Amino acid sequence: MTENVNISLKLFIEYLQIEKNCSQYTVEHYHHDVTDFFDFMKEEAILSLKDVQYSDVRIYLTKLYEKQLSRKTVARRISCLRSFYKFLLREKLVDENPMALVSIPKAEKRLPDFFYEQELNVFFESCETDTALGKRNKALLELLYGTGIRVSECCKIRLTDLDFYLSTVLVHGKGHKQRYVPFGSFAHDELESYIQTARRDLLKGKEDHGFLFVNFRGGPLTDRGVREVLNKMFEKSALHGKIHPHKLRHTFATHMLSNGADLRTVQELLGHAFLSSTQVYTHVTNEHLRRTYMSTHPRA
Template sequence: MQVGKHEALKLFIEYMQIEKNYSQATIEQYHHDITSFFMFMAEQAIPSLAEVQYGDVRIFLTRMYDKKLARRTAASKISCLRSFYRFLVREKLVDENPFALVSLPKAEKRLPEFFYEQELELLFDACETETPLGKRNKALLELLYGTGIRVSECCKIRLSDLDFFLSTVLVHGKGHKERYVPFGSFAHDELQTYIQSARNELLGDKEDHGYLFVNFRGGPLTARGVRGILNKMFENSSLQGKIHPHKLRHTFATHLLNNGADMRTVQELLGHAFLSSTQIYTHVTNEHLRRTYMSTHPRA
């Protein structure tokens, strides 16, 4: 069966949504990567997906190298296109997968960035709590650090997902997987303060949509909004460098392991499907131990 490349992409997107149950963010990234490859095909005058050869793929890899893409980014694009063609072969839309023999570039082993406990205290101290927005921001920071949840998960939290008696939150994770995550007394107190004395004021006369965090217009807070809030907090503190929401997630995991938590527990709390995803934090904690040793031992 012959179909155009855009029709093939549409079928692949439906397959990811219905059969694979991928998140919207993953689907958008796949769509972007495949569309970029379509542009490459047009430049190379390749008329159809079935006519892409291994040599064309090598040229595509060279283009990525010339653009100085990070190895992790290049590997992600190749993996995406390999999956796309695997689907096309399965559906008998093409005969061969030209990406099947391409080896993925090894990604750089970069350790996750995290805050030391003293640094985090400076960030918390920079929060003002006199205004409704200030109360919301403090609750947001406490929840992100206190649970290690992803920003996308944080923005999906509804009031009904919170259990203040057990101090747990129902988190809607990747691939529609759900997990219960506990939060501590600091997050507990700041969340209650925000809900009782700030949230309704931020909602104003808008109908309550049920989401926990509200923006200044009364709508649900978005991931982009969270990044803006954290950047503003960071600017108001005396900290140097950069902040991103995932840094709080890295900090959560690193502090747990540094204080004796076992790997399996941290894996469950983070919502990692594979233990290998969590094991990167052992490198962080090992490096932390090494630095402590080198700076404190008389014979180091």
């Protein structure tokens, strides 16, 4: 393969970071998916991105399905390569987009995974707060569940974004959109405790960068760092199953709707551009009601 292929990827990554302001986690996904396609090009002896034809893309998709990847993963790969080729067209590095005619497979209709209240209580109770890292982790958990914000949004929060008088946080969301999200008394108390004591200890005398959450080296906590923190906390809790940061966001939305919140309010709190993105949680709450009915009603 020619050197231009790698240069194209480098330019695309810079475009995602600078122009699109994508999170590091998203950039890593794009990098992985494009690199995977480059590996396919090597196998097929395709030397240039300009040489890729629609027929080549069909062969690539066949190989993905042979690996038994989920429809969601295949759809992500196609979407990523489509964006990549759109960028290449814009920069006049290719003459046509071979991905344009490829249809994205419909994702399986899976209900969002969430914690039941009893499970979440066990998770919170397992948090130790004797150390600086423990206090940070408890504050992180309370904020993620208390606001339903995305991990990428959480990592961008600065001290100046918090208003303890109103118990709100200014969230910097997707597409440079901002919104104010309230947080409850539990998050309020844990955040104040963390900022007044643990955060200073974690900075270890270094210059304060202003970000709310700090890693053990004193730098800003990253998306990947949050995932590692949650995984370790979950392992200690002795709960079964898996955890991912979005599970707390799903749990926030599900509990809000289950306890009577209206759909529009939850949409605004989550920062969804479209109501259809929020409506998936109504299916979750309906399914929860059905299961409760079937397991408790004498004549179910």
